[in-house]
Amino acid sequence: MKSRFYIVFVIAFFSCFSSFSQTKKELEQQRKKLNREIAQVNRLLFKEQKKEKNVLEDLKDLNQKIDIRLSLINTINSEAKLLTSEITKNKKEIAQLEKELAILKVDYARMIFKSYKSKSQQSRIMFLLSSQNFQQAYKRLAYMKQYTSFRKRQGEEIGFQTDLVKKMNDSLLFQKQVKDTLILAEKYQKEKIELDKNNKEKLISLIKKKERKYKKEIQNKIKAEKKVAKKIDKIIRDEIEKANRIALAKLKNKIKNTKKNEFVLSPEAKALAAKFELNKGKLPWPIDQGLITRKFGKQPHPTFPGITINSTGLHLVTQKGKSAAAIFNGKILNVLVTSEGRKNVLIQHGNYITSYNNLDKLYVKKGDTIITGQKIGQIFTDKVSGKTTLIFALYKNTTKLNPAAWILKR
The missing domain is CATH 2.70.70.10 (Glucose Permease (Domain IIA))
Incomplete structure (x- = not known):
């Protein structure tokens, strides 16, 4: 009965751990992705040589880096919370396993003691020879075999249970180490964000001094972008019209109900x-x-x-x-x-x-x-x-x- 309990317990434990690992793996991948993004932002937006100081661009780049760092901190927090929950759960499971292991050991010691006492009082041969008939002797022999087999299984189960407790303790130690690493990573990112925010405040202060000038620059840039977008839109419409004229001429106007500004394919x-x-x-x-x-x-x-x-x-x-x-x-x-x-x-x-x-x-x-x-x-x-x-x-x-x-x- 106990053996069945332990098999069910082990299956439940490892299935829960597997589910946790999948979630942890997703968070770990997200953390690595965000770290790569920060590295790219630093490499592409902050390491290129700039001939002039452009506070608007610098502020935009800084905001992007701060946003990624905040996302990274949130991911680290989620990962750390998940680990804390799992560590707490594993501690309870280890305590339960150790309790069951102690009961197993007591039962096994009691069984060994009884076996020793029975051997000192009556040998196994005398136990068999004192049988009233052959059928009783056969049953006694079968009982002794079962008893020996049960003792062996109990010993194996204690060994298995001891090994499981050790593995869970090792896993717990590793999880604690991972959590400590995450806490350090979070602390590092928070320090970096503080530096970025200080730089951001300086840039905002510079922008406010010439706010009207910068707003005008932005409006001019938006107008220029709209102008280019309109040109592209016109080119596309003209190309569609031109392509459709050629296509319809080839098909001798067999296609009807063609929609305006859509290619005839x-x-x-x-x-x-x-x-x-x-x-x-x-x-x-x-x-x-x-x-x-x-x-x-x-x-x-x-x-x-x-x-x-x-x-x-x-x-x-x-x-x-x-x-x-x-x-x-x-x-x-x-x-x-x-x-x-x-x-x-x-x-x-x-x-x-x-x-x-x-x-x-x-x-x-x-x-x-x-x-x-x-x-x-x-x-x-x-x-x-x-x-x-x-x-x-x-x-x-x-x-x-x-x-x-x-x-x-x-």
């Missing part, structure tokens, strides 16, 4: 678009290494909450000299060159279009067939901020989509 183009859709959430990033410094869509300005930004795509910062790569097979629909000389490449994938803005040198031209991962141009590095930023956008016909939902999560 050939069977090959439909198949390409379908493949693109099937890869949603699995498409590669247009840069090898980097991080998102601005998300897609409407959002408050990181420095002046009263100002709203409407981002047409993702702002991805990478290392100087890096190139942008196509995220899927397609063809170069068009190339837009801004007044500052920056290039924007549009790649068509059926009725989907990917936009790679803020390029310096180009390796492709309009009409080229492109394959996944092919480099299309070197990304421009701002001489003032020292940042190498790609503005990556995604369209379905003329509708803007959130690229973050289509590329792999990092």
Whole structure:
């Protein structure tokens, strides 16, 4: 009966530990990911040589680093709480195991003592010879065998129970060491956040002195971004109109009820678009290494909450000299060159279009067939901020989509 109890207990213990390990593993992976993000922020946003002091950019970068550190501290706290809960639970289970082990040992000692007494009073042979008949002798022999077997099992069970207690104690010690490490990591991050917050206060103080000037700069930048976005929208509409005229002419107007600002697709183009859709959430990033410094869509300005930004795509910062790569097979629909000389490449994938803005040198031209991962141009590095930023956008016909939902999560 006791043997069954211990088997059930051990199964329950290890199943609980397995469930805990899975949750702990997820938190550990998240912690490692956030540490990598902090390293990237330091490498890409703070180590590049800047020719001029740009307090707005510096404050935005600092806020991003603080946010990641706060997320890391929350993750560390969750991991530490989970460990505390498990340590408490394991202590109770070890106490129960030790209690059961003590009972086992007492029972076993009592059994050994009785066995010794029975041997001194009457030998096993005399016990058998004193049987009244053969059947009784057979039963006595069977009883002695069972008794010997039971003693052996009891001894093995004590050994097993002792080993289990040792393993649980070792596991408990390891968990305590992990928790101590997490506490130190949390303390380190809190110290770093305090330094970042002090720097942030200094930057805010500088910004407040020239708030009107900085707000005007931001408004001008937003206007410039809107101007570029309108140009891209017009290019896409013009390209759709042009492509549809050619397609309808080839098909001799067999296709009716075509929608405005939507591509008329050939069977090959439909198949390409379908493949693109099937890869949603699995498409590669247009840069090898980097991080998102601005998300897609409407959002408050990181420095002046009263100002709203409407981002047409993702702002991805990478290392100087890096190139942008196509995220899927397609063809170069068009190339837009801004007044500052920056290039924007549009790649068509059926009725989907990917936009790679803020390029310096180009390796492709309009009409080229492109394959996944092919480099299309070197990304421009701002001489003032020292940042190498790609503005990556995604369209379905003329509708803007959130690229973050289509590329792999990092």
